Structures are given as C-alpha cells and as structure tokens.
Amino acid sequence: MARGCDHPAGCHTGAVPTMASATVGARLWLLIEYPGPWPSHLESLALPGPISELVRRALDRGIRPQLIRRPGRRTRPRDQGLHVLVAYAAGESPWLARGVVAGPDDLDLDALVAGVVPESCILEDEPVFLVCTHAKRNACCARIGLPLARSLAEKLPDRVWETSHVGGDRYAANLVCLPHGIFYGSMSQAAALTAANAYRSGEVILDRYRGRAGIPEPSQAAEHFARVHTGERSVGAVAVESSRSDGDVTEAIVRCGDVRFQVVVEPSAFTPPCGTACAETITTYRLVSLDRLAPVQYATPALT
Template identity: 75%
Template structure:
C-alpha cells in the first residue's frame, strides 16, 4: 500500500466492527517498552501526526528534541474540553516510571535551559520542578495520528476528568493505536487499552488505591514485552493486584521463547512465554493483526521471605 494510503487510513481509523476496540481482543504485554522517563508539555494544539511536525513554539520543539535525544518520552498534553493555556511560561511534568519508587514532579519553566533533563535520567527531580503526590492520568486523543484515538478517547477523557478534576489530561500518541482508547497512569507508567468510560474510571480508582485491574491492562511501560507477559500471568494465577506486588527478577530468551523468574507477594515463579499473532476484525490501519503472548509454563518456586511495597 502506498504511503499516502496508509496516512489516509490512519486519519480515518477503522470501521469498528464487532470486537474492535471493545476489549474482546487481548491487550496484555503491549505497553510502550521505551517509556522509562517522561516529559509532559502542556500545549493546547492543534497537534500534527508527529510531534516534530507540530506548529509549536521553538522552545517547545527544543524541549522535545532534547528529551528524545536523552531517551525521555515527550508528550504534549492539554486539559479535556479546555484549550486555555496554563499561563506564562511552559507548564511541564516529568516522571521516572522505573525507579524503585516511581515519582512525578511538575513546574513552570521560562525556557528549555530551566529544565535539567540530565538530572531526570539520573533519577533526580530537576530543581525547577516539585514532587507531586497525586497520580496523573493520560488519555490519548491524538486525532491526526489515528481518528479512533479521538473518537473514543475524547469522551473518555472528559468523563474521567469530571471524576478527577486537574488529574486527567488529553495527550498525544502514547503507542498502540490499535488499543484505543488508551489510558496511561503516571508515575508508574501503567498502560490500559480498549477502554470504555466505566473501565477507565475503575482503573483510575484502582491505581489511586495502589492496585491494577487485569481486565484491559496492557502492562507497565519500560519493561520488555515478554516480561510484561510473565508478570501478567503471575498476577492472573495468584490474584496479586498491588502495583508493586509482582516483578521480574531475571530472564533469558531462546529464540522466541522467554523464561522469567518472577517475584510474587509470597512466592517466586518460573514463567515461560511465547509470542503469538492474532488476526483482528478491523482489517484497516488500526490493526490487521496483533501480537500477544501465550503462557507455556508457570511453576511455583520457593516462598518469598522479604517484605514488598504495594506502591513501587
């Protein structure tokens, strides 16, 4: 298919036949692997298909370029239903999702030189930002990237914002248009996909209580997809839902097969997973197929004899 045709499909999205974007297809182990550190920049839009093509102030483009160079994931954000700017300066939030204790901080900066992104990748809160204790919820509404994200994401973002004023933001592409509507919970970088409004509210409530909901849970950003799958299968097997109650300790791969040793709340597990491909009902740019994982083996090993935190 020609590039122009692909771009046109992405703008239109899909026809939403039965099973598409409804949660009927598996979404597990699909969180964005490269998103370990985050830079959120408030900008009301409009947003082009890709951030580098957006009509943004030069200072914002500079922030995006510096973040990308350092391996920080940049996101444009805006308030649901509102397009008024934050005020003078550039409103930013930064997060470290894979720290032992993930954190989120925010600030208003005059320009790019006021934000120490080297500190961020070192796991240190930049001096221009202040730690915040409340989580942030991002809903992808990036219409120019894929129309489905806006069609489903916009009403979801507005409904969630009514429940959690000032904690919910529309955001640019987070990865995985085929899983629209996408919800990201920061600072831990938890991804949910194919979300309904009711499912999003339930997931947000669970996260504020330090837990995940496995239904429509894509995984935790910054972790390789096979290891996201291993954690998912241990949670499903044990019923452990605390955010920090399950974590991969070590792993190795042999071809497509991955063996992982996973810590649960009261035991360790040996988990073997393999990828599998499913054909979707959409047949358009949203997704012709999706890659997911199947469980090969799950063995319970020795009990865990040390305490774990439900919040990390």
C-alpha cells in the same frame, strides 16, 4: 489523513487482547502542556520554538515527550512559561513532579535521567491519568478518547489530561497512569474510572490491562500471567527479576510478594475482527508454563 478502524465496533470493545502491549521505550516522561494544534508526529518538531527544543532534548536523552492539555480546553493558560510534568517510571519507587519554566534551559532533563527531581519542579503526591486523544495520529483516539477524557475529568478534577500519541492506536481509548507507567487499552468510561480508582489505591486491574511501560513485552506477559495465577493486584508487589530468551520462548523469574515463579511465555498470533488499520494479525502471548520456585535455603554455619 488520520487513520481509523474500518470496523470500530469490533476493535475497541475489549475483543482484541491488550496484554503485554505497553510502550517498551517509556521509562522517563516529559509532559508539556500545549493546547494548540498537535502535529501528527512530535519528532517532526513542527511546534513553537521552545516546545520543539524541549521535545528535541527529551528525545536525545531517551525521554518520552508528550503534549498534554486539559480535557475540552483549547486555549493557552494565562500565566507565563511552560507548564511541564516529569515522571520517573523506572524501578520500585517511581515519582512525578510538576513545574513552570521560562524556557528549555530552565528544565534539567539530565537530572530526570539520573532519577533526580529537577530543581525547577516539585514532587506531586497524587497520580495523573493520560487519555490519548491524538486525532492526527488516529481518528479513533479522538472519537473514543475525547468523551472518555472529559468523563474521567469530571470524576477526578485536575488529575486527567488529554495527551498525544502513547502507542497502540488499535487499543483506543488508551489510558496511562503515571508515575508507574501503567497502560490500559480499549477502555470504556466505566472501565477507565475503575482502573483509575484502583491505581489511586495502589492496585492494578487485569481487565484491559496492557502492562507497565518501559519493560520488554515478554516480561509484561510473564508479569500478567503471574498476577492471574496469584490474584496479586498491588502495583509494586509483582516484578520480573530476570529473563532470558531462546528463540521465541522467554523464561522469566517473577517475584510476587515473597514468592517467586518461573514463567515461560511465547508469542501467539491473534486475528482482529476489524480492518487493516489494526493489522492483519496482532502479536499477543501464550503461557507455556508457570512453576513456583522453592525458597533459597541458606546453610547454617557450624558452631565451633
């Protein structure tokens, strides 16, 4: 039976902090269109043979598989083959590509791991938006996510998909922006449209921002605090260049444009206003210190 929040009015309205909660293990993505029934866990491989094989191959390579379908659609597309999207969300130049393949052997997932577009796919020049509606994982994801996905699809036709579990049921409705892997949580329909339009313009908004997937949670927190401090909203202008941890305390060097900051964060417990489906406490992060670093000075060679 799918779980749900005991007190849905409290947990999905932004009262629970979303910062630094994006899925850490999601730098590479494989999206497979499948409007049929979704199992509660994709790794169970309880899907048609070709899809199960693609999911297995993705998991073996550290690629995050997702099932997707058009909002409100529960019938298979008429044309043959498997409709897939692949996303490389790592680094400063992420990309997204689409393809139709006859079967698992026709999609080169090793190319994706290497950061290369598979030959069976073509690059997309527009982002896509995933809304988790996975009822068998959590009832709230369907209850809140389904109407949000349909509303967003009306505003952004052909760019919105329902998707299987993305991580963080307590943050339903969850929105993922690809190819960067930007996560938002506890989204209303209005907030989702604002976040999607910001991403299409190359920006993030910090309201209900969970972080960027594929990087450790303390680094997500350091990035968040640097953005709050500087007001920088450009997706690519902020990046954690290095980090080190001493116990629970993490010190990160964060680049914001041409300026660097030393950001120190530590975990902080938050008690949610809802029932045990969301856990008794949620780990978020507290800013310990944030200091601007002096520019590196290079010595001028003496003239001889």
